Amino acid sequence: MRLRVRRDKRDKEKVRAVRSPGLALDIELASGMAEGDRQALTRLVDRHAGPLYRYVARRLGPGHEALVEEVTRATFGDALRRMRPYARGWASVPMQLWLIRLANHHLARKLKRPQNAPNTDRVESAELQRLRAAMADLPSRQQAAISLALFEGLDAAEIAASLGISPARAMRLLRHALRRVGEQEATSREATGGG
Amino acid sequence: MDNLRRLRLSRYLPKAAPPRRGMGEAGPPAFLRGADRRLAAALDQLRAGVPLNWRQMEDDPELAILSRLQDVAHEGRNSAPEEAPAVLKATIIEELAPRLPEPKPQPVVVQPKPLAGFSESVPVLTQVEDEIPPLTVNVRLIAAVVGGVVLLLLGLWAASNLSHTSSPPTFGWIEVRQGGQIISRQQRSASLQAIQCRVPGSRSASGQVRFWRTQSLQAAQADAGFSIASLPVSMTVPSSYTLVLANASLDPCDGNNFQPSDPGAMAKLQYQVSHWLIPPTSAATSTGPFDNIRRIATEVTPLTLFEMSRQTASIDVTRGTWKEMQAGAIHGVYWRGGPYRDIEGIEWIGDVEVLMIERGDMVMTLVTQANQGVTEESLLEMVKRAE
Numbered sequence: 134m135r136l137r138v139r140r141d142k143r144d145k146e147k148v149r150a151v152r153s154p155g156l157a158l159d160i161e162l163a164s165g166m167a168e169g170d171r172q173a174l175t176r177l178v179d180r181h182a183g184p185l186y187r188y189v190a191r192r193l194g195p196g197h198e199a200l201v202e203e204v205t206r207a208t209f210g211d212a213l214r215r216m217r218p219y220a221r222g223w224a225s226v227p228m229q230l231w232l233i234r235l236a237n238h239h240l241a242r243k244l245k246r247p248q249n250a251p252n253t254d255r256v257e258s259a260e261l262q263r264l265r266a267a268m269a270d271l272p273s274r275q276q277a278a279i280s281l282a283l284f285e286g287l288d289a290a291e292i293a294a295s296l297g298i299s300p301a302r303a304m305r306l307l308r309h310a311l312r313r314v315g316e317q318e319a320t321s322r323e324a325t326g327g328g
Numbered sequence: 329m330d331n332l333r334r335l336r337l338s339r340y341l342p343k344a345a346p347p348r349r350g351m352g353e354a355g356p357p358a359f360l361r362g363a364d365r366r367l368a369a370a371l372d373q374l375r376a377g378v379p380l381n382w383r384q385m386e387d388d389p390e391l392a393i394l395s396r397l398q399d400v401a402h403e404g405r406n407s408a409p410e411e412a413p414a415v416l417k418a419t420i421i422e423e424l425a426p427r428l429p430e431p432k433p434q435p436v437v438v439q440p441k442p443l444a445g446f447s448e449s450v451p452v453l454t455q456v457e458d459e460i461p462p463l464t465v466n467v468r469l470i471a472a473v474v475g476g477v478v479l480l481l482l483g484l485w486a487a488s489n490l491s492h493t494s495s496p497p498t499f500g501w502i503e504v505r506q507g508g509q510i511i512s513r514q515q516r517s518a519s520l521q522a523i524q525c526r527v528p529g530s531r532s533a534s535g536q537v538r539f540w541r542t543q544s545l546q547a548a549q550a551d552a553g554f555s556i557a558s559l560p561v562s563m564t565v566p567s568s569y570t571l572v573l574a575n576a577s578l579d580p581c582d583g584n585n586f587q588p589s590d591p592g593a594m595a596k597l598q599y600q601v602s603h604w605l606i607p608p609t610s611a612a613t614s615t616g617p618f619d620n621i622r623r624i625a626t627e628v629t630p631l632t633l634f635e636m637s638r639q640t641a642s643i644d645v646t647r648g649t650w651k652e653m654q655a656g657a658i659h660g661v662y663w664r665g666g667p668y669r670d671i672e673g674i675e676w677i678g679d680v681e682v683l684m685i686e687r688g689d690m691v692m693t694l695v696t697q698a699n700q701g702v703t704e705e706s707l708l709e710m711v712k713r714a715e
Contacts (some may be wrong), residue, residue: 186412281403289368
């Protein structure tokens with residue numbers, strides 16, 4: 134057990150040490166924002182609003198546009214308050230993954246409350262509906278892991294950085310989530326009599 | 329040997345470190361083990377577009393589920409728009425812009441000053457070109473300064489004259505008259521009452537006060553009710569003076585009768601003042617043929633000293649120049665002019681110098697001919713040394 138904890142710590146340090154090519158630009162924009170540069174704010178929002186909006190929308194599915202916009206706005210507001218590591222050049226995680234992490238916190242709070250039925254004309258496939266139904270029964274962090282792995286196509290290190298945990302823990306979390314989704318699908322399939 | 333082979337030494341040898349991997353690098357993280365590592369490798373494989381094979385999924389149910397969900401995952405990826413709405417971006421920017429700090433002012437870049445005296449061929453030491461004021465004379469400035477100084481001096485002169493005229497000298501026993509009016513003020517302690525003993529009958533028909541000559545200064549002192557001060561025998565200020573007491577006389581209070589220790593008596597001491605070019609004490613060092621001539625006094629001047637106690641003495645400064653004198657406890661008036669009628673009533677011909685001072689309740693009046701070698705400074709020095 135002790136050995137596993139030590140290994141997890143080491144993994145976390147490894148993830149923190151990772152730097153991406155876009156991180157330098159994020160640090161530059163954050164520094165500009167810290168000095169009151171409005172152009173830097175515009176560039177940063179333009180750079181990250183799309184991926185963040187896309188992640189939240191994919192995770193929630195169609196018909197939740199209002200909630201997606203609310204989470205996206207809240208995430209950027211939260212990011213401006215916590216941007217000091219980027220403004221001072223201390224950050225090592227790409228800002229896009231960091232923003233996903235912040236959005237996960239907001240989503241976890243929002244999804245605790247019962248949500249209205251999706252208001253959309255778009256109809257997803259039965260498989261995707263079953264997957265979303267199975268994901269809805271999972272804890273928030275496992276939902277995020279499934280979403281990041283399936284919808285975003287991130288690898289182990291990126292999923293770990295997005296969740297703020299080590300890669301080993303992220304993989305264990307993903308395995309548990311996949312197993313429960315598999316069980317839920319099997320149960321649902323048996324209940325509907327589908328093959 | 330077989331036992332050694334069974335030991336499997338390779339188990340105890342350090343293994344080569346597995347390659348590390350972070351975000352953006354190929355392959356799963358090297359520090360993952362077992363099922364975690366297989367899952368990470370499967371994620372990488374799917375990301376590259378390669379489906380999982382049967383062998384991978386055979387012993388790993390999670391990988392089988394992951395493989396089965398790939399079609400659904402593809403549909404989920406396409407279910408959301410690629411970009412956020414422009415309105416949402418604008419809203420976010422509008423919300424966050426007021427929360428940005430105020431822009432810092434741009435620092436002013438100071439352009440370096442060109443170097444003066446720089447030359448490629450001539451080795452001249454370079455220096456920074458400074459703002460050098462023009463070397464031309466500013467006439468206006470000089471005129472203003474001179475004018476200011478003149479005005480200041482005029483102001484000081486006017487102020488001194490004003491103070492001189494506005495504040496008359498104040499004495500205890502001296503009365504300064506000018507143009508028939510008393511221009512000085514008398515101020516003395518209430519306990520000091522003036523002695524009234526000068527009766528009109530004591531004066532002669534010519535208006536003169538009659539002084540009775542005494543045998544010596546000691547004899548005069550015996551009949552005077554105050555200490556008669558005598559002038560120094562010699563002094564140097566800076567010229568040398570020698571004073572010889574010619575005679576001493578006394579005027580009793582009632583004019584005719586001597587009384588022991590008469591406080592109202594008035595003393596008169598007559599001196600002969602010699603003014604020496606070379607002090608007599610330095611004669612021993614002289615060897616020249618004209619030394620005896622040079623040691624001769626250039627002037628022999630009569631000097632009269634009147635002394636009285638607790639009696640008012642008056643001096644008329646109308647015909648001449650005068651000034652107030654103050655030196656320690658000595659306070660009086662120096663007057664130079666002529667003609668002069670002294671306390672005894674004698675008319676002095678030509679210009680005279682009069683120094684009338686008071687020291688305590690004593691009044692001393694020194695009278696001598698002007699331009700005879702005795703100066704204002706020497707008179708003041710004589711009074712200072714009087715004992």
